[in-house]
Amino acid sequence: MPGKSSAGKQPRQHTDHDGHEGGGHPANHQDNTGMNQGVMDHSRMDHSKMDHSQMNYKGMDHSKMGHGGHDHGAMIADFLRRFWICLVLSVPVVALSMMFQDLVGYHLDFPYREPLVVVLASVIYVYGGWPFLTGMIDELRIRQSGSPRPGMMTLVAVAITAAYAYSVAVSFGWLQGMDFFWELATLIDIMLLGHYLEMKSVAGASRSLELIVQMLPAEAHKVDGDQLTDVKVDTLTEGDLVLIRPGERIPTDGEVVEGNSAVNESMLTGESVPVEKKQRDRVIAGAVNGEGSLKIKVTHKGEDSYLNKVVRMVEEAQNTKSQTQTLADRAAGWLTLLSLSVGLITLVVWLVGGKEVSFAVERMVTVMVTACPHALGVAIPLVVAISTAISAQKGLLIRNRTAFEEARKITVMVFDKTGTLTEGEFGVTRIQLLKPDDEASFLGRVAALEQQSQHPIAQGIVREAKKRNLTMPTITNFQSITGKGVSATVDGQRVVVVSPGYLKEKGIEQPHDAFASGVETVVFVLINDQLAGYVALADKIREDSKEAVQRLQQSGIKVYMATGDNQKVADAVAKELGLDGVYAEVLPDQKVNVVKDLQKQGQFVAMTGDGVNDAPALAQANVGIAVGSGTDVAAETADIILVNSRPTDITNLVEFGKATYRKMIQNLFWATGYNVVAIPLAAGVLYPNFVLSPAIGAVLMSASTVIVALNAQLLKRSLRSSNP
CATH class of the missing domain: 2.70.150.10 (Calcium-transporting ATPase, cytoplasmic transduction domain A)
Known part of the structure; x- marks a missing residue:
């Protein structure tokens, strides 16, 4: 359990009011008034020209399918168009295929039947197979670690080319056997339809971006x-x-x-x-x-x-590759090489075993088609698109998707106090006069000095004076006492508003009842160097802070607080919320040491703060979470930004991250598990009891893709049912 104060520091009896910028109050206290919740800068984007359809869906590199110059919507329409045309042409090809006729049990023949089938199949091969053929060329041009990277397009292109070349050779009498143009036609139809459905699913999952853009008038x-x-x-x-x-x-x-x-x-x-x-x-x-x-x-x-x-953040999150995505890419690459190798081995084994060329080639083609890692390629992008889009709808902006997924590893959550666990808006709770005076005039003088500052404590005093419609006198000779408070001349008297640390430094005894309440922050007022009274303020704990802490602890995460506030206030808040530990009286630059110390203990640390004074700690943490959406610092240093400032949003973020990672692993299992079973069947290990045809292999491959897509959609239901 962490110590009660920062490393090497003894607890000091000073408060958040101890030295903030501009008004002499503590620099370690977040200036929440400068944190414009509604203004996260970024509007130079020409909405009329924003083409979110061109998002780069990792793992489904459709830009390499021969349509690099088209936008994503045009590519989807192109695949659908090719599918319908090829489907129409496939009807006569299948009906006139002698293999299909023998299979079904009818006979249909006429002069020039075979040349007609060759012509129709050639059109299907060239027109329908064009995206895969050009995609193969592009894939082989890509260099990864100095070597070509074959992928899904290569598999499909090799499969349909082998089937087409063999069938043409049989039709022209160059080889003995029976053509399987009908399998070629149905294979291309299924692949076109599968690509269309997958592209449409990914585009649909990212539709929220377009809807966001449409919120702006032209x-x-x-x-x-x-x-x-x-x-x-x-x-x-x-x-x-x-x-x-x-x-x-x-x-x-x-x-x-x-x-x-x-x-x-x-x-x-x-x-x-x-x-x-x-x-x-x-x-x-x-x-x-x-x-x-x-x-x-x-x-x-x-x-x-x-x-x-x-x-922009949603786009970045959806396009940023995570470690899981890299794993999927590596698996797809290895599976591609494996399927090509197994396909060639299958061909050689069956030929050496004495089987006819047509059978051996059919087995090879079936292996290549069945092993196509298409489901593997779409397994991660679909989950990513869904999770980031829904998270954005619920006010969770994921800037670093890797950090989002790693939320499942969090063992320690460190919260800032003011504006995070508390509302960050101080209200006056007590005014104590120690010299004969009028409370209204006393508060008016204090507010006159504090209105020079934007610090939450100073603003709390000013709000109280305005609420009482008090007159604030004119001040002169205003000065900031660095790290201690402020002073000025009011009606010929020198008035000083300071922290407890100033009294200690000057040897002035503090009133015994000043810190009667553990949750109050106290500022003292001196008039002509005589202690005249004090003002006590409190920062109300957010309603859902306790629920957030309990939910995190129930998930096995220890919850600590790092604050610049005095030890007594920090302990009172920690006790009320049931925290596992407290780091009190730490300056902003010391919070990063808190995170480092926890990391040295082997903890996976998430830091939650306002994104301004907590910037170093946010950057150091394994997962940096910025509460509030108003600062550029938050956008630059945090991995995740919460639009709202509810602590329960943080617990939902952790749960979202865990759910997303689980769904990714499930999809990887379904995609790779399918291939483990399908490849041996395609190679013919159960021959002659069972023979997996290329068309059936394509159907099974598409079925695995559908399963992956449906499983990803289940994530949408689970995330939407959450209540951030």
């Missing part, structure tokens, strides 16, 4: 003096004024300069209750305006908007 009402002009959203620049009428979607991130309205941000942040917006409030592109009109000033255009950052 035009905006630009205000230019007294003129109102409709312009394209992508022409807006920072500083432009835009009018949003009631019921319209907000076209760009901005700041309200005029008007009041309730804005529905549920599709963006998951917050179900419309948020009231007034002057100087931030609004997010894609949110829906309520009943009032708003005039906003553009603060982030195009690709800097929050909405586009969501899109």
